Structure formats: C-alpha cells, structure tokens
Amino acid sequence: MSDELKLVFDEPPQRKKVPKHLADFSPAERKEFATSFGLPGYRASQVATHYFSHLSKDPTTWSDIPAEMRQNIADQLTPKLIELVRSITCDNGMTRKDLWKLHDGVLVESVLMRYTDRVTVCISSQAGCGMNCPFCATGQAGLTRNLSAGEITEQIVAAARACADGELPGGPTRLSNIVFMGMGEPLANYNAVMRSVRNITD
Numbered sequence: 672m673s674d675e676l677k678l679v680f681d682e683p684p685q686r687k688k689v690p691k692h693l694a695d696f697s698p699a700e701r702k703e704f705a706t707s708f709g710l711p712g713y714r715a716s717q718v719a720t721h722y723f724s725h726l727s728k729d730p731t732t733w734s735d736i737p738a739e740m741r742q743n744i745a746d747q748l749t750p751k752l753i754e755l756v757r758s759i760t761c762d763n764g765m766t767r768k769d770l771w772k773l774h775d776g777v778l779v780e781s782v783l784m785r786y787t788d789r790v791t792v793c794i795s796s797q798a799g800c801g802m803n804c805p806f807c808a809t810g811q812a813g814l815t816r817n818l819s820a821g822e823i824t825e826q827i828v829a830a831a832r833a834c835a836d837g838e839l840p841g842g843p844t845r846l847s848n849i850v851f852m853g854m855g856e857p858l859a860n861y862n863a864v865m866r867s868v869r870n871i872t873d
C-alpha cells in the first residue's frame with residue numbers, strides 16, 4: 672500500500688450553488704450582473720462604492736439610490752454570503768477568531784489580529800482543503816468545496832468594517848494586511864482568489 676499523500680484539486684459535486692454577488696465580478700461584468708436584474712448598469716458602480724469603499728451593509732444609507740429600491744437592489748447585488756456564528760478572542764481582545772456559516776451551512780474561519788504597527792486578517796479560500804498536509808487538521812478533513820470570490824471578499828470586507836467600527840481594542844483603525852492562510856490552499860482555487868485580490872487592489 673502506497674503512503675503517498677493524495678492531493679485533491681477537484682471539489683466534490685455541490686448540491687447548492689453559491690448566490691452570485693457583486694464581488695464575484697470585474698467592474699465591467701458587474702454592470703452586466705446589474706442588468707440581469709433589469710437594473711441600469713450604473714447601479715452596480717453605486718453599490719460597489721457603498722460596499723467596497725464605504726464598507727456599508729445598510730442600504731437605507733445609500734442616498735444615491737431611490738429609497739424604495741435600496742433594499743431590493745442590495746439583496747440582488749450583495750446577497751448575504753457569510754453569517755457570523757461565533758467569535759473568540761485572546762491577547763486582551765487584540766486577536767479575534769470568527770467562525771462563519773456559508774449559505775449551505777458550511778463553516779469557515781477568519782482571524783483578525785491587531786498589532787502595534789498593523790492589522791492583519793487571515794482568511795479562508797476553501798472550506799476544508801485537499802492538500803492533505805500531515806500536520807494540519809483542516810487537511811485531514813479533506814476538501815468540502817471552493818469558496819466563491821464573493822465569500823472570500825466578504826471575509827475581508829467584514830474585517831475592514833470591524834476595524835473601521837472600532838471593534839478591536841484601541842479604537843477605529845484600518846485593515847492593513849490580508850493573508851490567505853486560513854482554511855484552504857489559495858492556488859487550488861485560483862480564479863476566485865485572484866478575483867478577490869483584484870477586488871481589494873483595483
């Protein structure tokens with residue numbers, strides 16, 4: 672019997688598709704995404720500004736969109752992809768591990784860490800992992816599925832929002848570092864990871 676480690680790159684078939692989110696698309700594609708709901712393309716740019724720049728999750732404040740349309744547009748373009756299940760803290764609150772539930776009940780983690788000179792979030796790019804590293808508990812459980820670009824980006828936006836809202840001791844701050852060192856091998860989910868990288872750098 673071979674003791675060679677088996678690497679798994681293909682995710683098992685999924686029963687439910689991840690809802691599409693603005694953060695799954697490039698700026699040009701976002702306009703098409705908006706028009707697929709019968710919205711003018713410029714609504715995508717407006718919502719992207721609220722989501723990426725203002726870190727807003729409250730459509731009632733999106734004053735450049737008619738009030739009666741805001742919630743519906745938010746639900747269509749930025750559906751809720753991750754829901755906080757539990758947070759645990761250590762280092763006097765300067766380190767916080769968040770457990771997130773995805774739309775299909777899958778759980779992933781991110782960790783937010785505040786230091787004297789930076790704030791770093793460590794995010795997950797896959798649920799489980801197929802790389803089978805012998806020292807890693809995530810790897811022993813195997814690959815459940817890839818995360819979408821939206822699900823990856825949501826972890827980053829949630830961390831940036833927590834920093835801006837002063838949820839860590841020391842008051843409001845800016846998220847400065849993002850590392851893809853949570854659950855999953857990022858390069859095994861290349862397209863979604865690269866979309867999320869472009870979301871935060873473009």
Ligand code: SF4
Nearest residue numbers: 800802804807810855
């Ligand atoms: S999560 Fe990282 S360390 Fe763990 S099995 Fe995957 S690649 Fe290896």
